[in-house]
Amino acid sequence: xxxxxxxxxxxxxxxxxxxxxxxxxxxxxxxxxxxxxxxxxxxxxxxxxxxxxxxxxxxxxxxxxxxxxxxxxxxxxxxxxxxxxxxxxxxxxxxxxxxxxxxxxxxxxxxxxxxxxxxxxxxxxxxxxxxxxxxxxxxxxxxxxxxxxxxxxxxxxxxxxxxxxxxxxxxxxxxxxxxxxxxxxxxxxxxxxxxxxxxxxxxxxxxxxxxxxxxxxxxxxxxxxxxxxxxxxxxxxxxxxxxxxxxxxxxxxxxxxxxxxxxxxxxxxxxxxxxxxxxxxx
Numbered sequence: 001x002x003x004x005x006x007x008x009x010x011x012x013x014x015x016x017x018x019x020x021x022x023x024x025x026x027x028x029x030x031x032x033x034x035x036x037x038x039x040x041x042x043x044x045x046x047x048x049x050x051x052x053x054x055x056x057x058x059x060x061x062x063x064x065x066x067x068x069x070x071x072x073x074x075x076x077x078x079x080x081x082x083x084x085x086x087x088x089x090x091x092x093x094x095x096x097x098x099x100x101x102x103x104x105x106x107x108x109x110x111x112x113x114x115x116x117x118x119x120x121x122x123x124x125x126x127x128x129x130x131x132x133x134x135x136x137x138x139x140x141x142x143x144x145x146x147x148x149x150x151x152x153x154x155x156x157x158x159x160x161x162x163x164x165x166x167x168x169x170x171x172x173x174x175x176x177x178x179x180x181x182x183x184x185x186x187x188x189x190x191x192x193x194x195x196x197x198x199x200x201x202x203x204x205x206x207x208x209x210x211x212x213x214x215x216x217x218x219x220x221x222x223x224x225x226x227x228x229x230x231x232x233x234x235x236x237x238x239x240x241x242x243x244x245x246x247x248x249x250x251x252x253x254x255x256x257x258x259x260x261x262x263x264x265x266x267x268x269x270x271x272x273x274x275x276x277x278x279x280x281x282x
Contacts, residue, residue, distance in 0.1 A: 023082070026079050037090070040056055041053055055094075055097060056094070109230070117155075117238040120154035121151060122241055123153070123262065124152070127153060147243070158231055158234035166227075180224075182218055183203065183205075186198040186199065245257065
């Protein structure tokens with residue numbers, strides 16, 4: 001009886017796939033971005049920039065990640081979400097790192113971190129269904145708590161990424177946590193009485209290190225503003241998807257939400273399970 005139910009669910013899922021449009025847009029975006037990356041990789045090889053070549057190879061591998069997730073975890077990614085993931089990878093590694101968009105366009109990193117919060121919340125939303133698969137006792141969450149799980153999962157990913165950036169800066173001096181020039185700050189370290197009183201300094205027009213001016217027209221904040229901005233925009237992305245996911249879980253008919261919410265498909269029945277024969281039943 002259980003096997004029949006599984007087969008029925010599979011047939012229902014297959015029928016839903018037949019009723020949906022082919023992912024022509026995803027295939028088109030995938031190959032366009034892939035060809036661009038291959039062209040960039042060829043140029044890096046010609047210029048003997050092998051570090052950039054490695055980045056291009058990594059991007060080509062990451063492009064296959066959505067399809068890997070779908071096939072191995074049986075998670076159906078909506079076309080819109082899959083395109084966002086592909087464009088995000090391209091924008092972060094090729095444009096951001098190789099073409100220095102992180103420096104040329106100050107808000108490039110902000111947009112990407114917002115997108116990261118959105119994508120991470122999408123996978124967090126599907127996490128409950130994924131954990132329920134093949135479990136004898138399923139647990140169900142209300143739409144509010146399901147959205148909360150997605151939000152918390154996304155924020156956890158964001159915090160772990162900031163840990164990674166700090167580790168790279170501390171251990172390998174990579175400056176992943178970008179610096180910010182500010183003109184005022186408060187610090188209890190400057191309190192001569194050691195009474196934990198913050199001393200406020202403003203109108204900073206220059207800062208010198210070992211007697212040499214850095215010429216920044218202000219004070220150099222090392223990473224704090226960048227980290228907090230990244231976490232805040234990650235919060236915005238996570239909150240946006242959590243709201244979408246809430247209405248999707250509540251009604252189940254929200255067309256906008258279905259463009260972003262991953263769907264966990266039922267597992268296929270074991271092919272090795274033989275049918276009972278008359279001899280075996282006798």
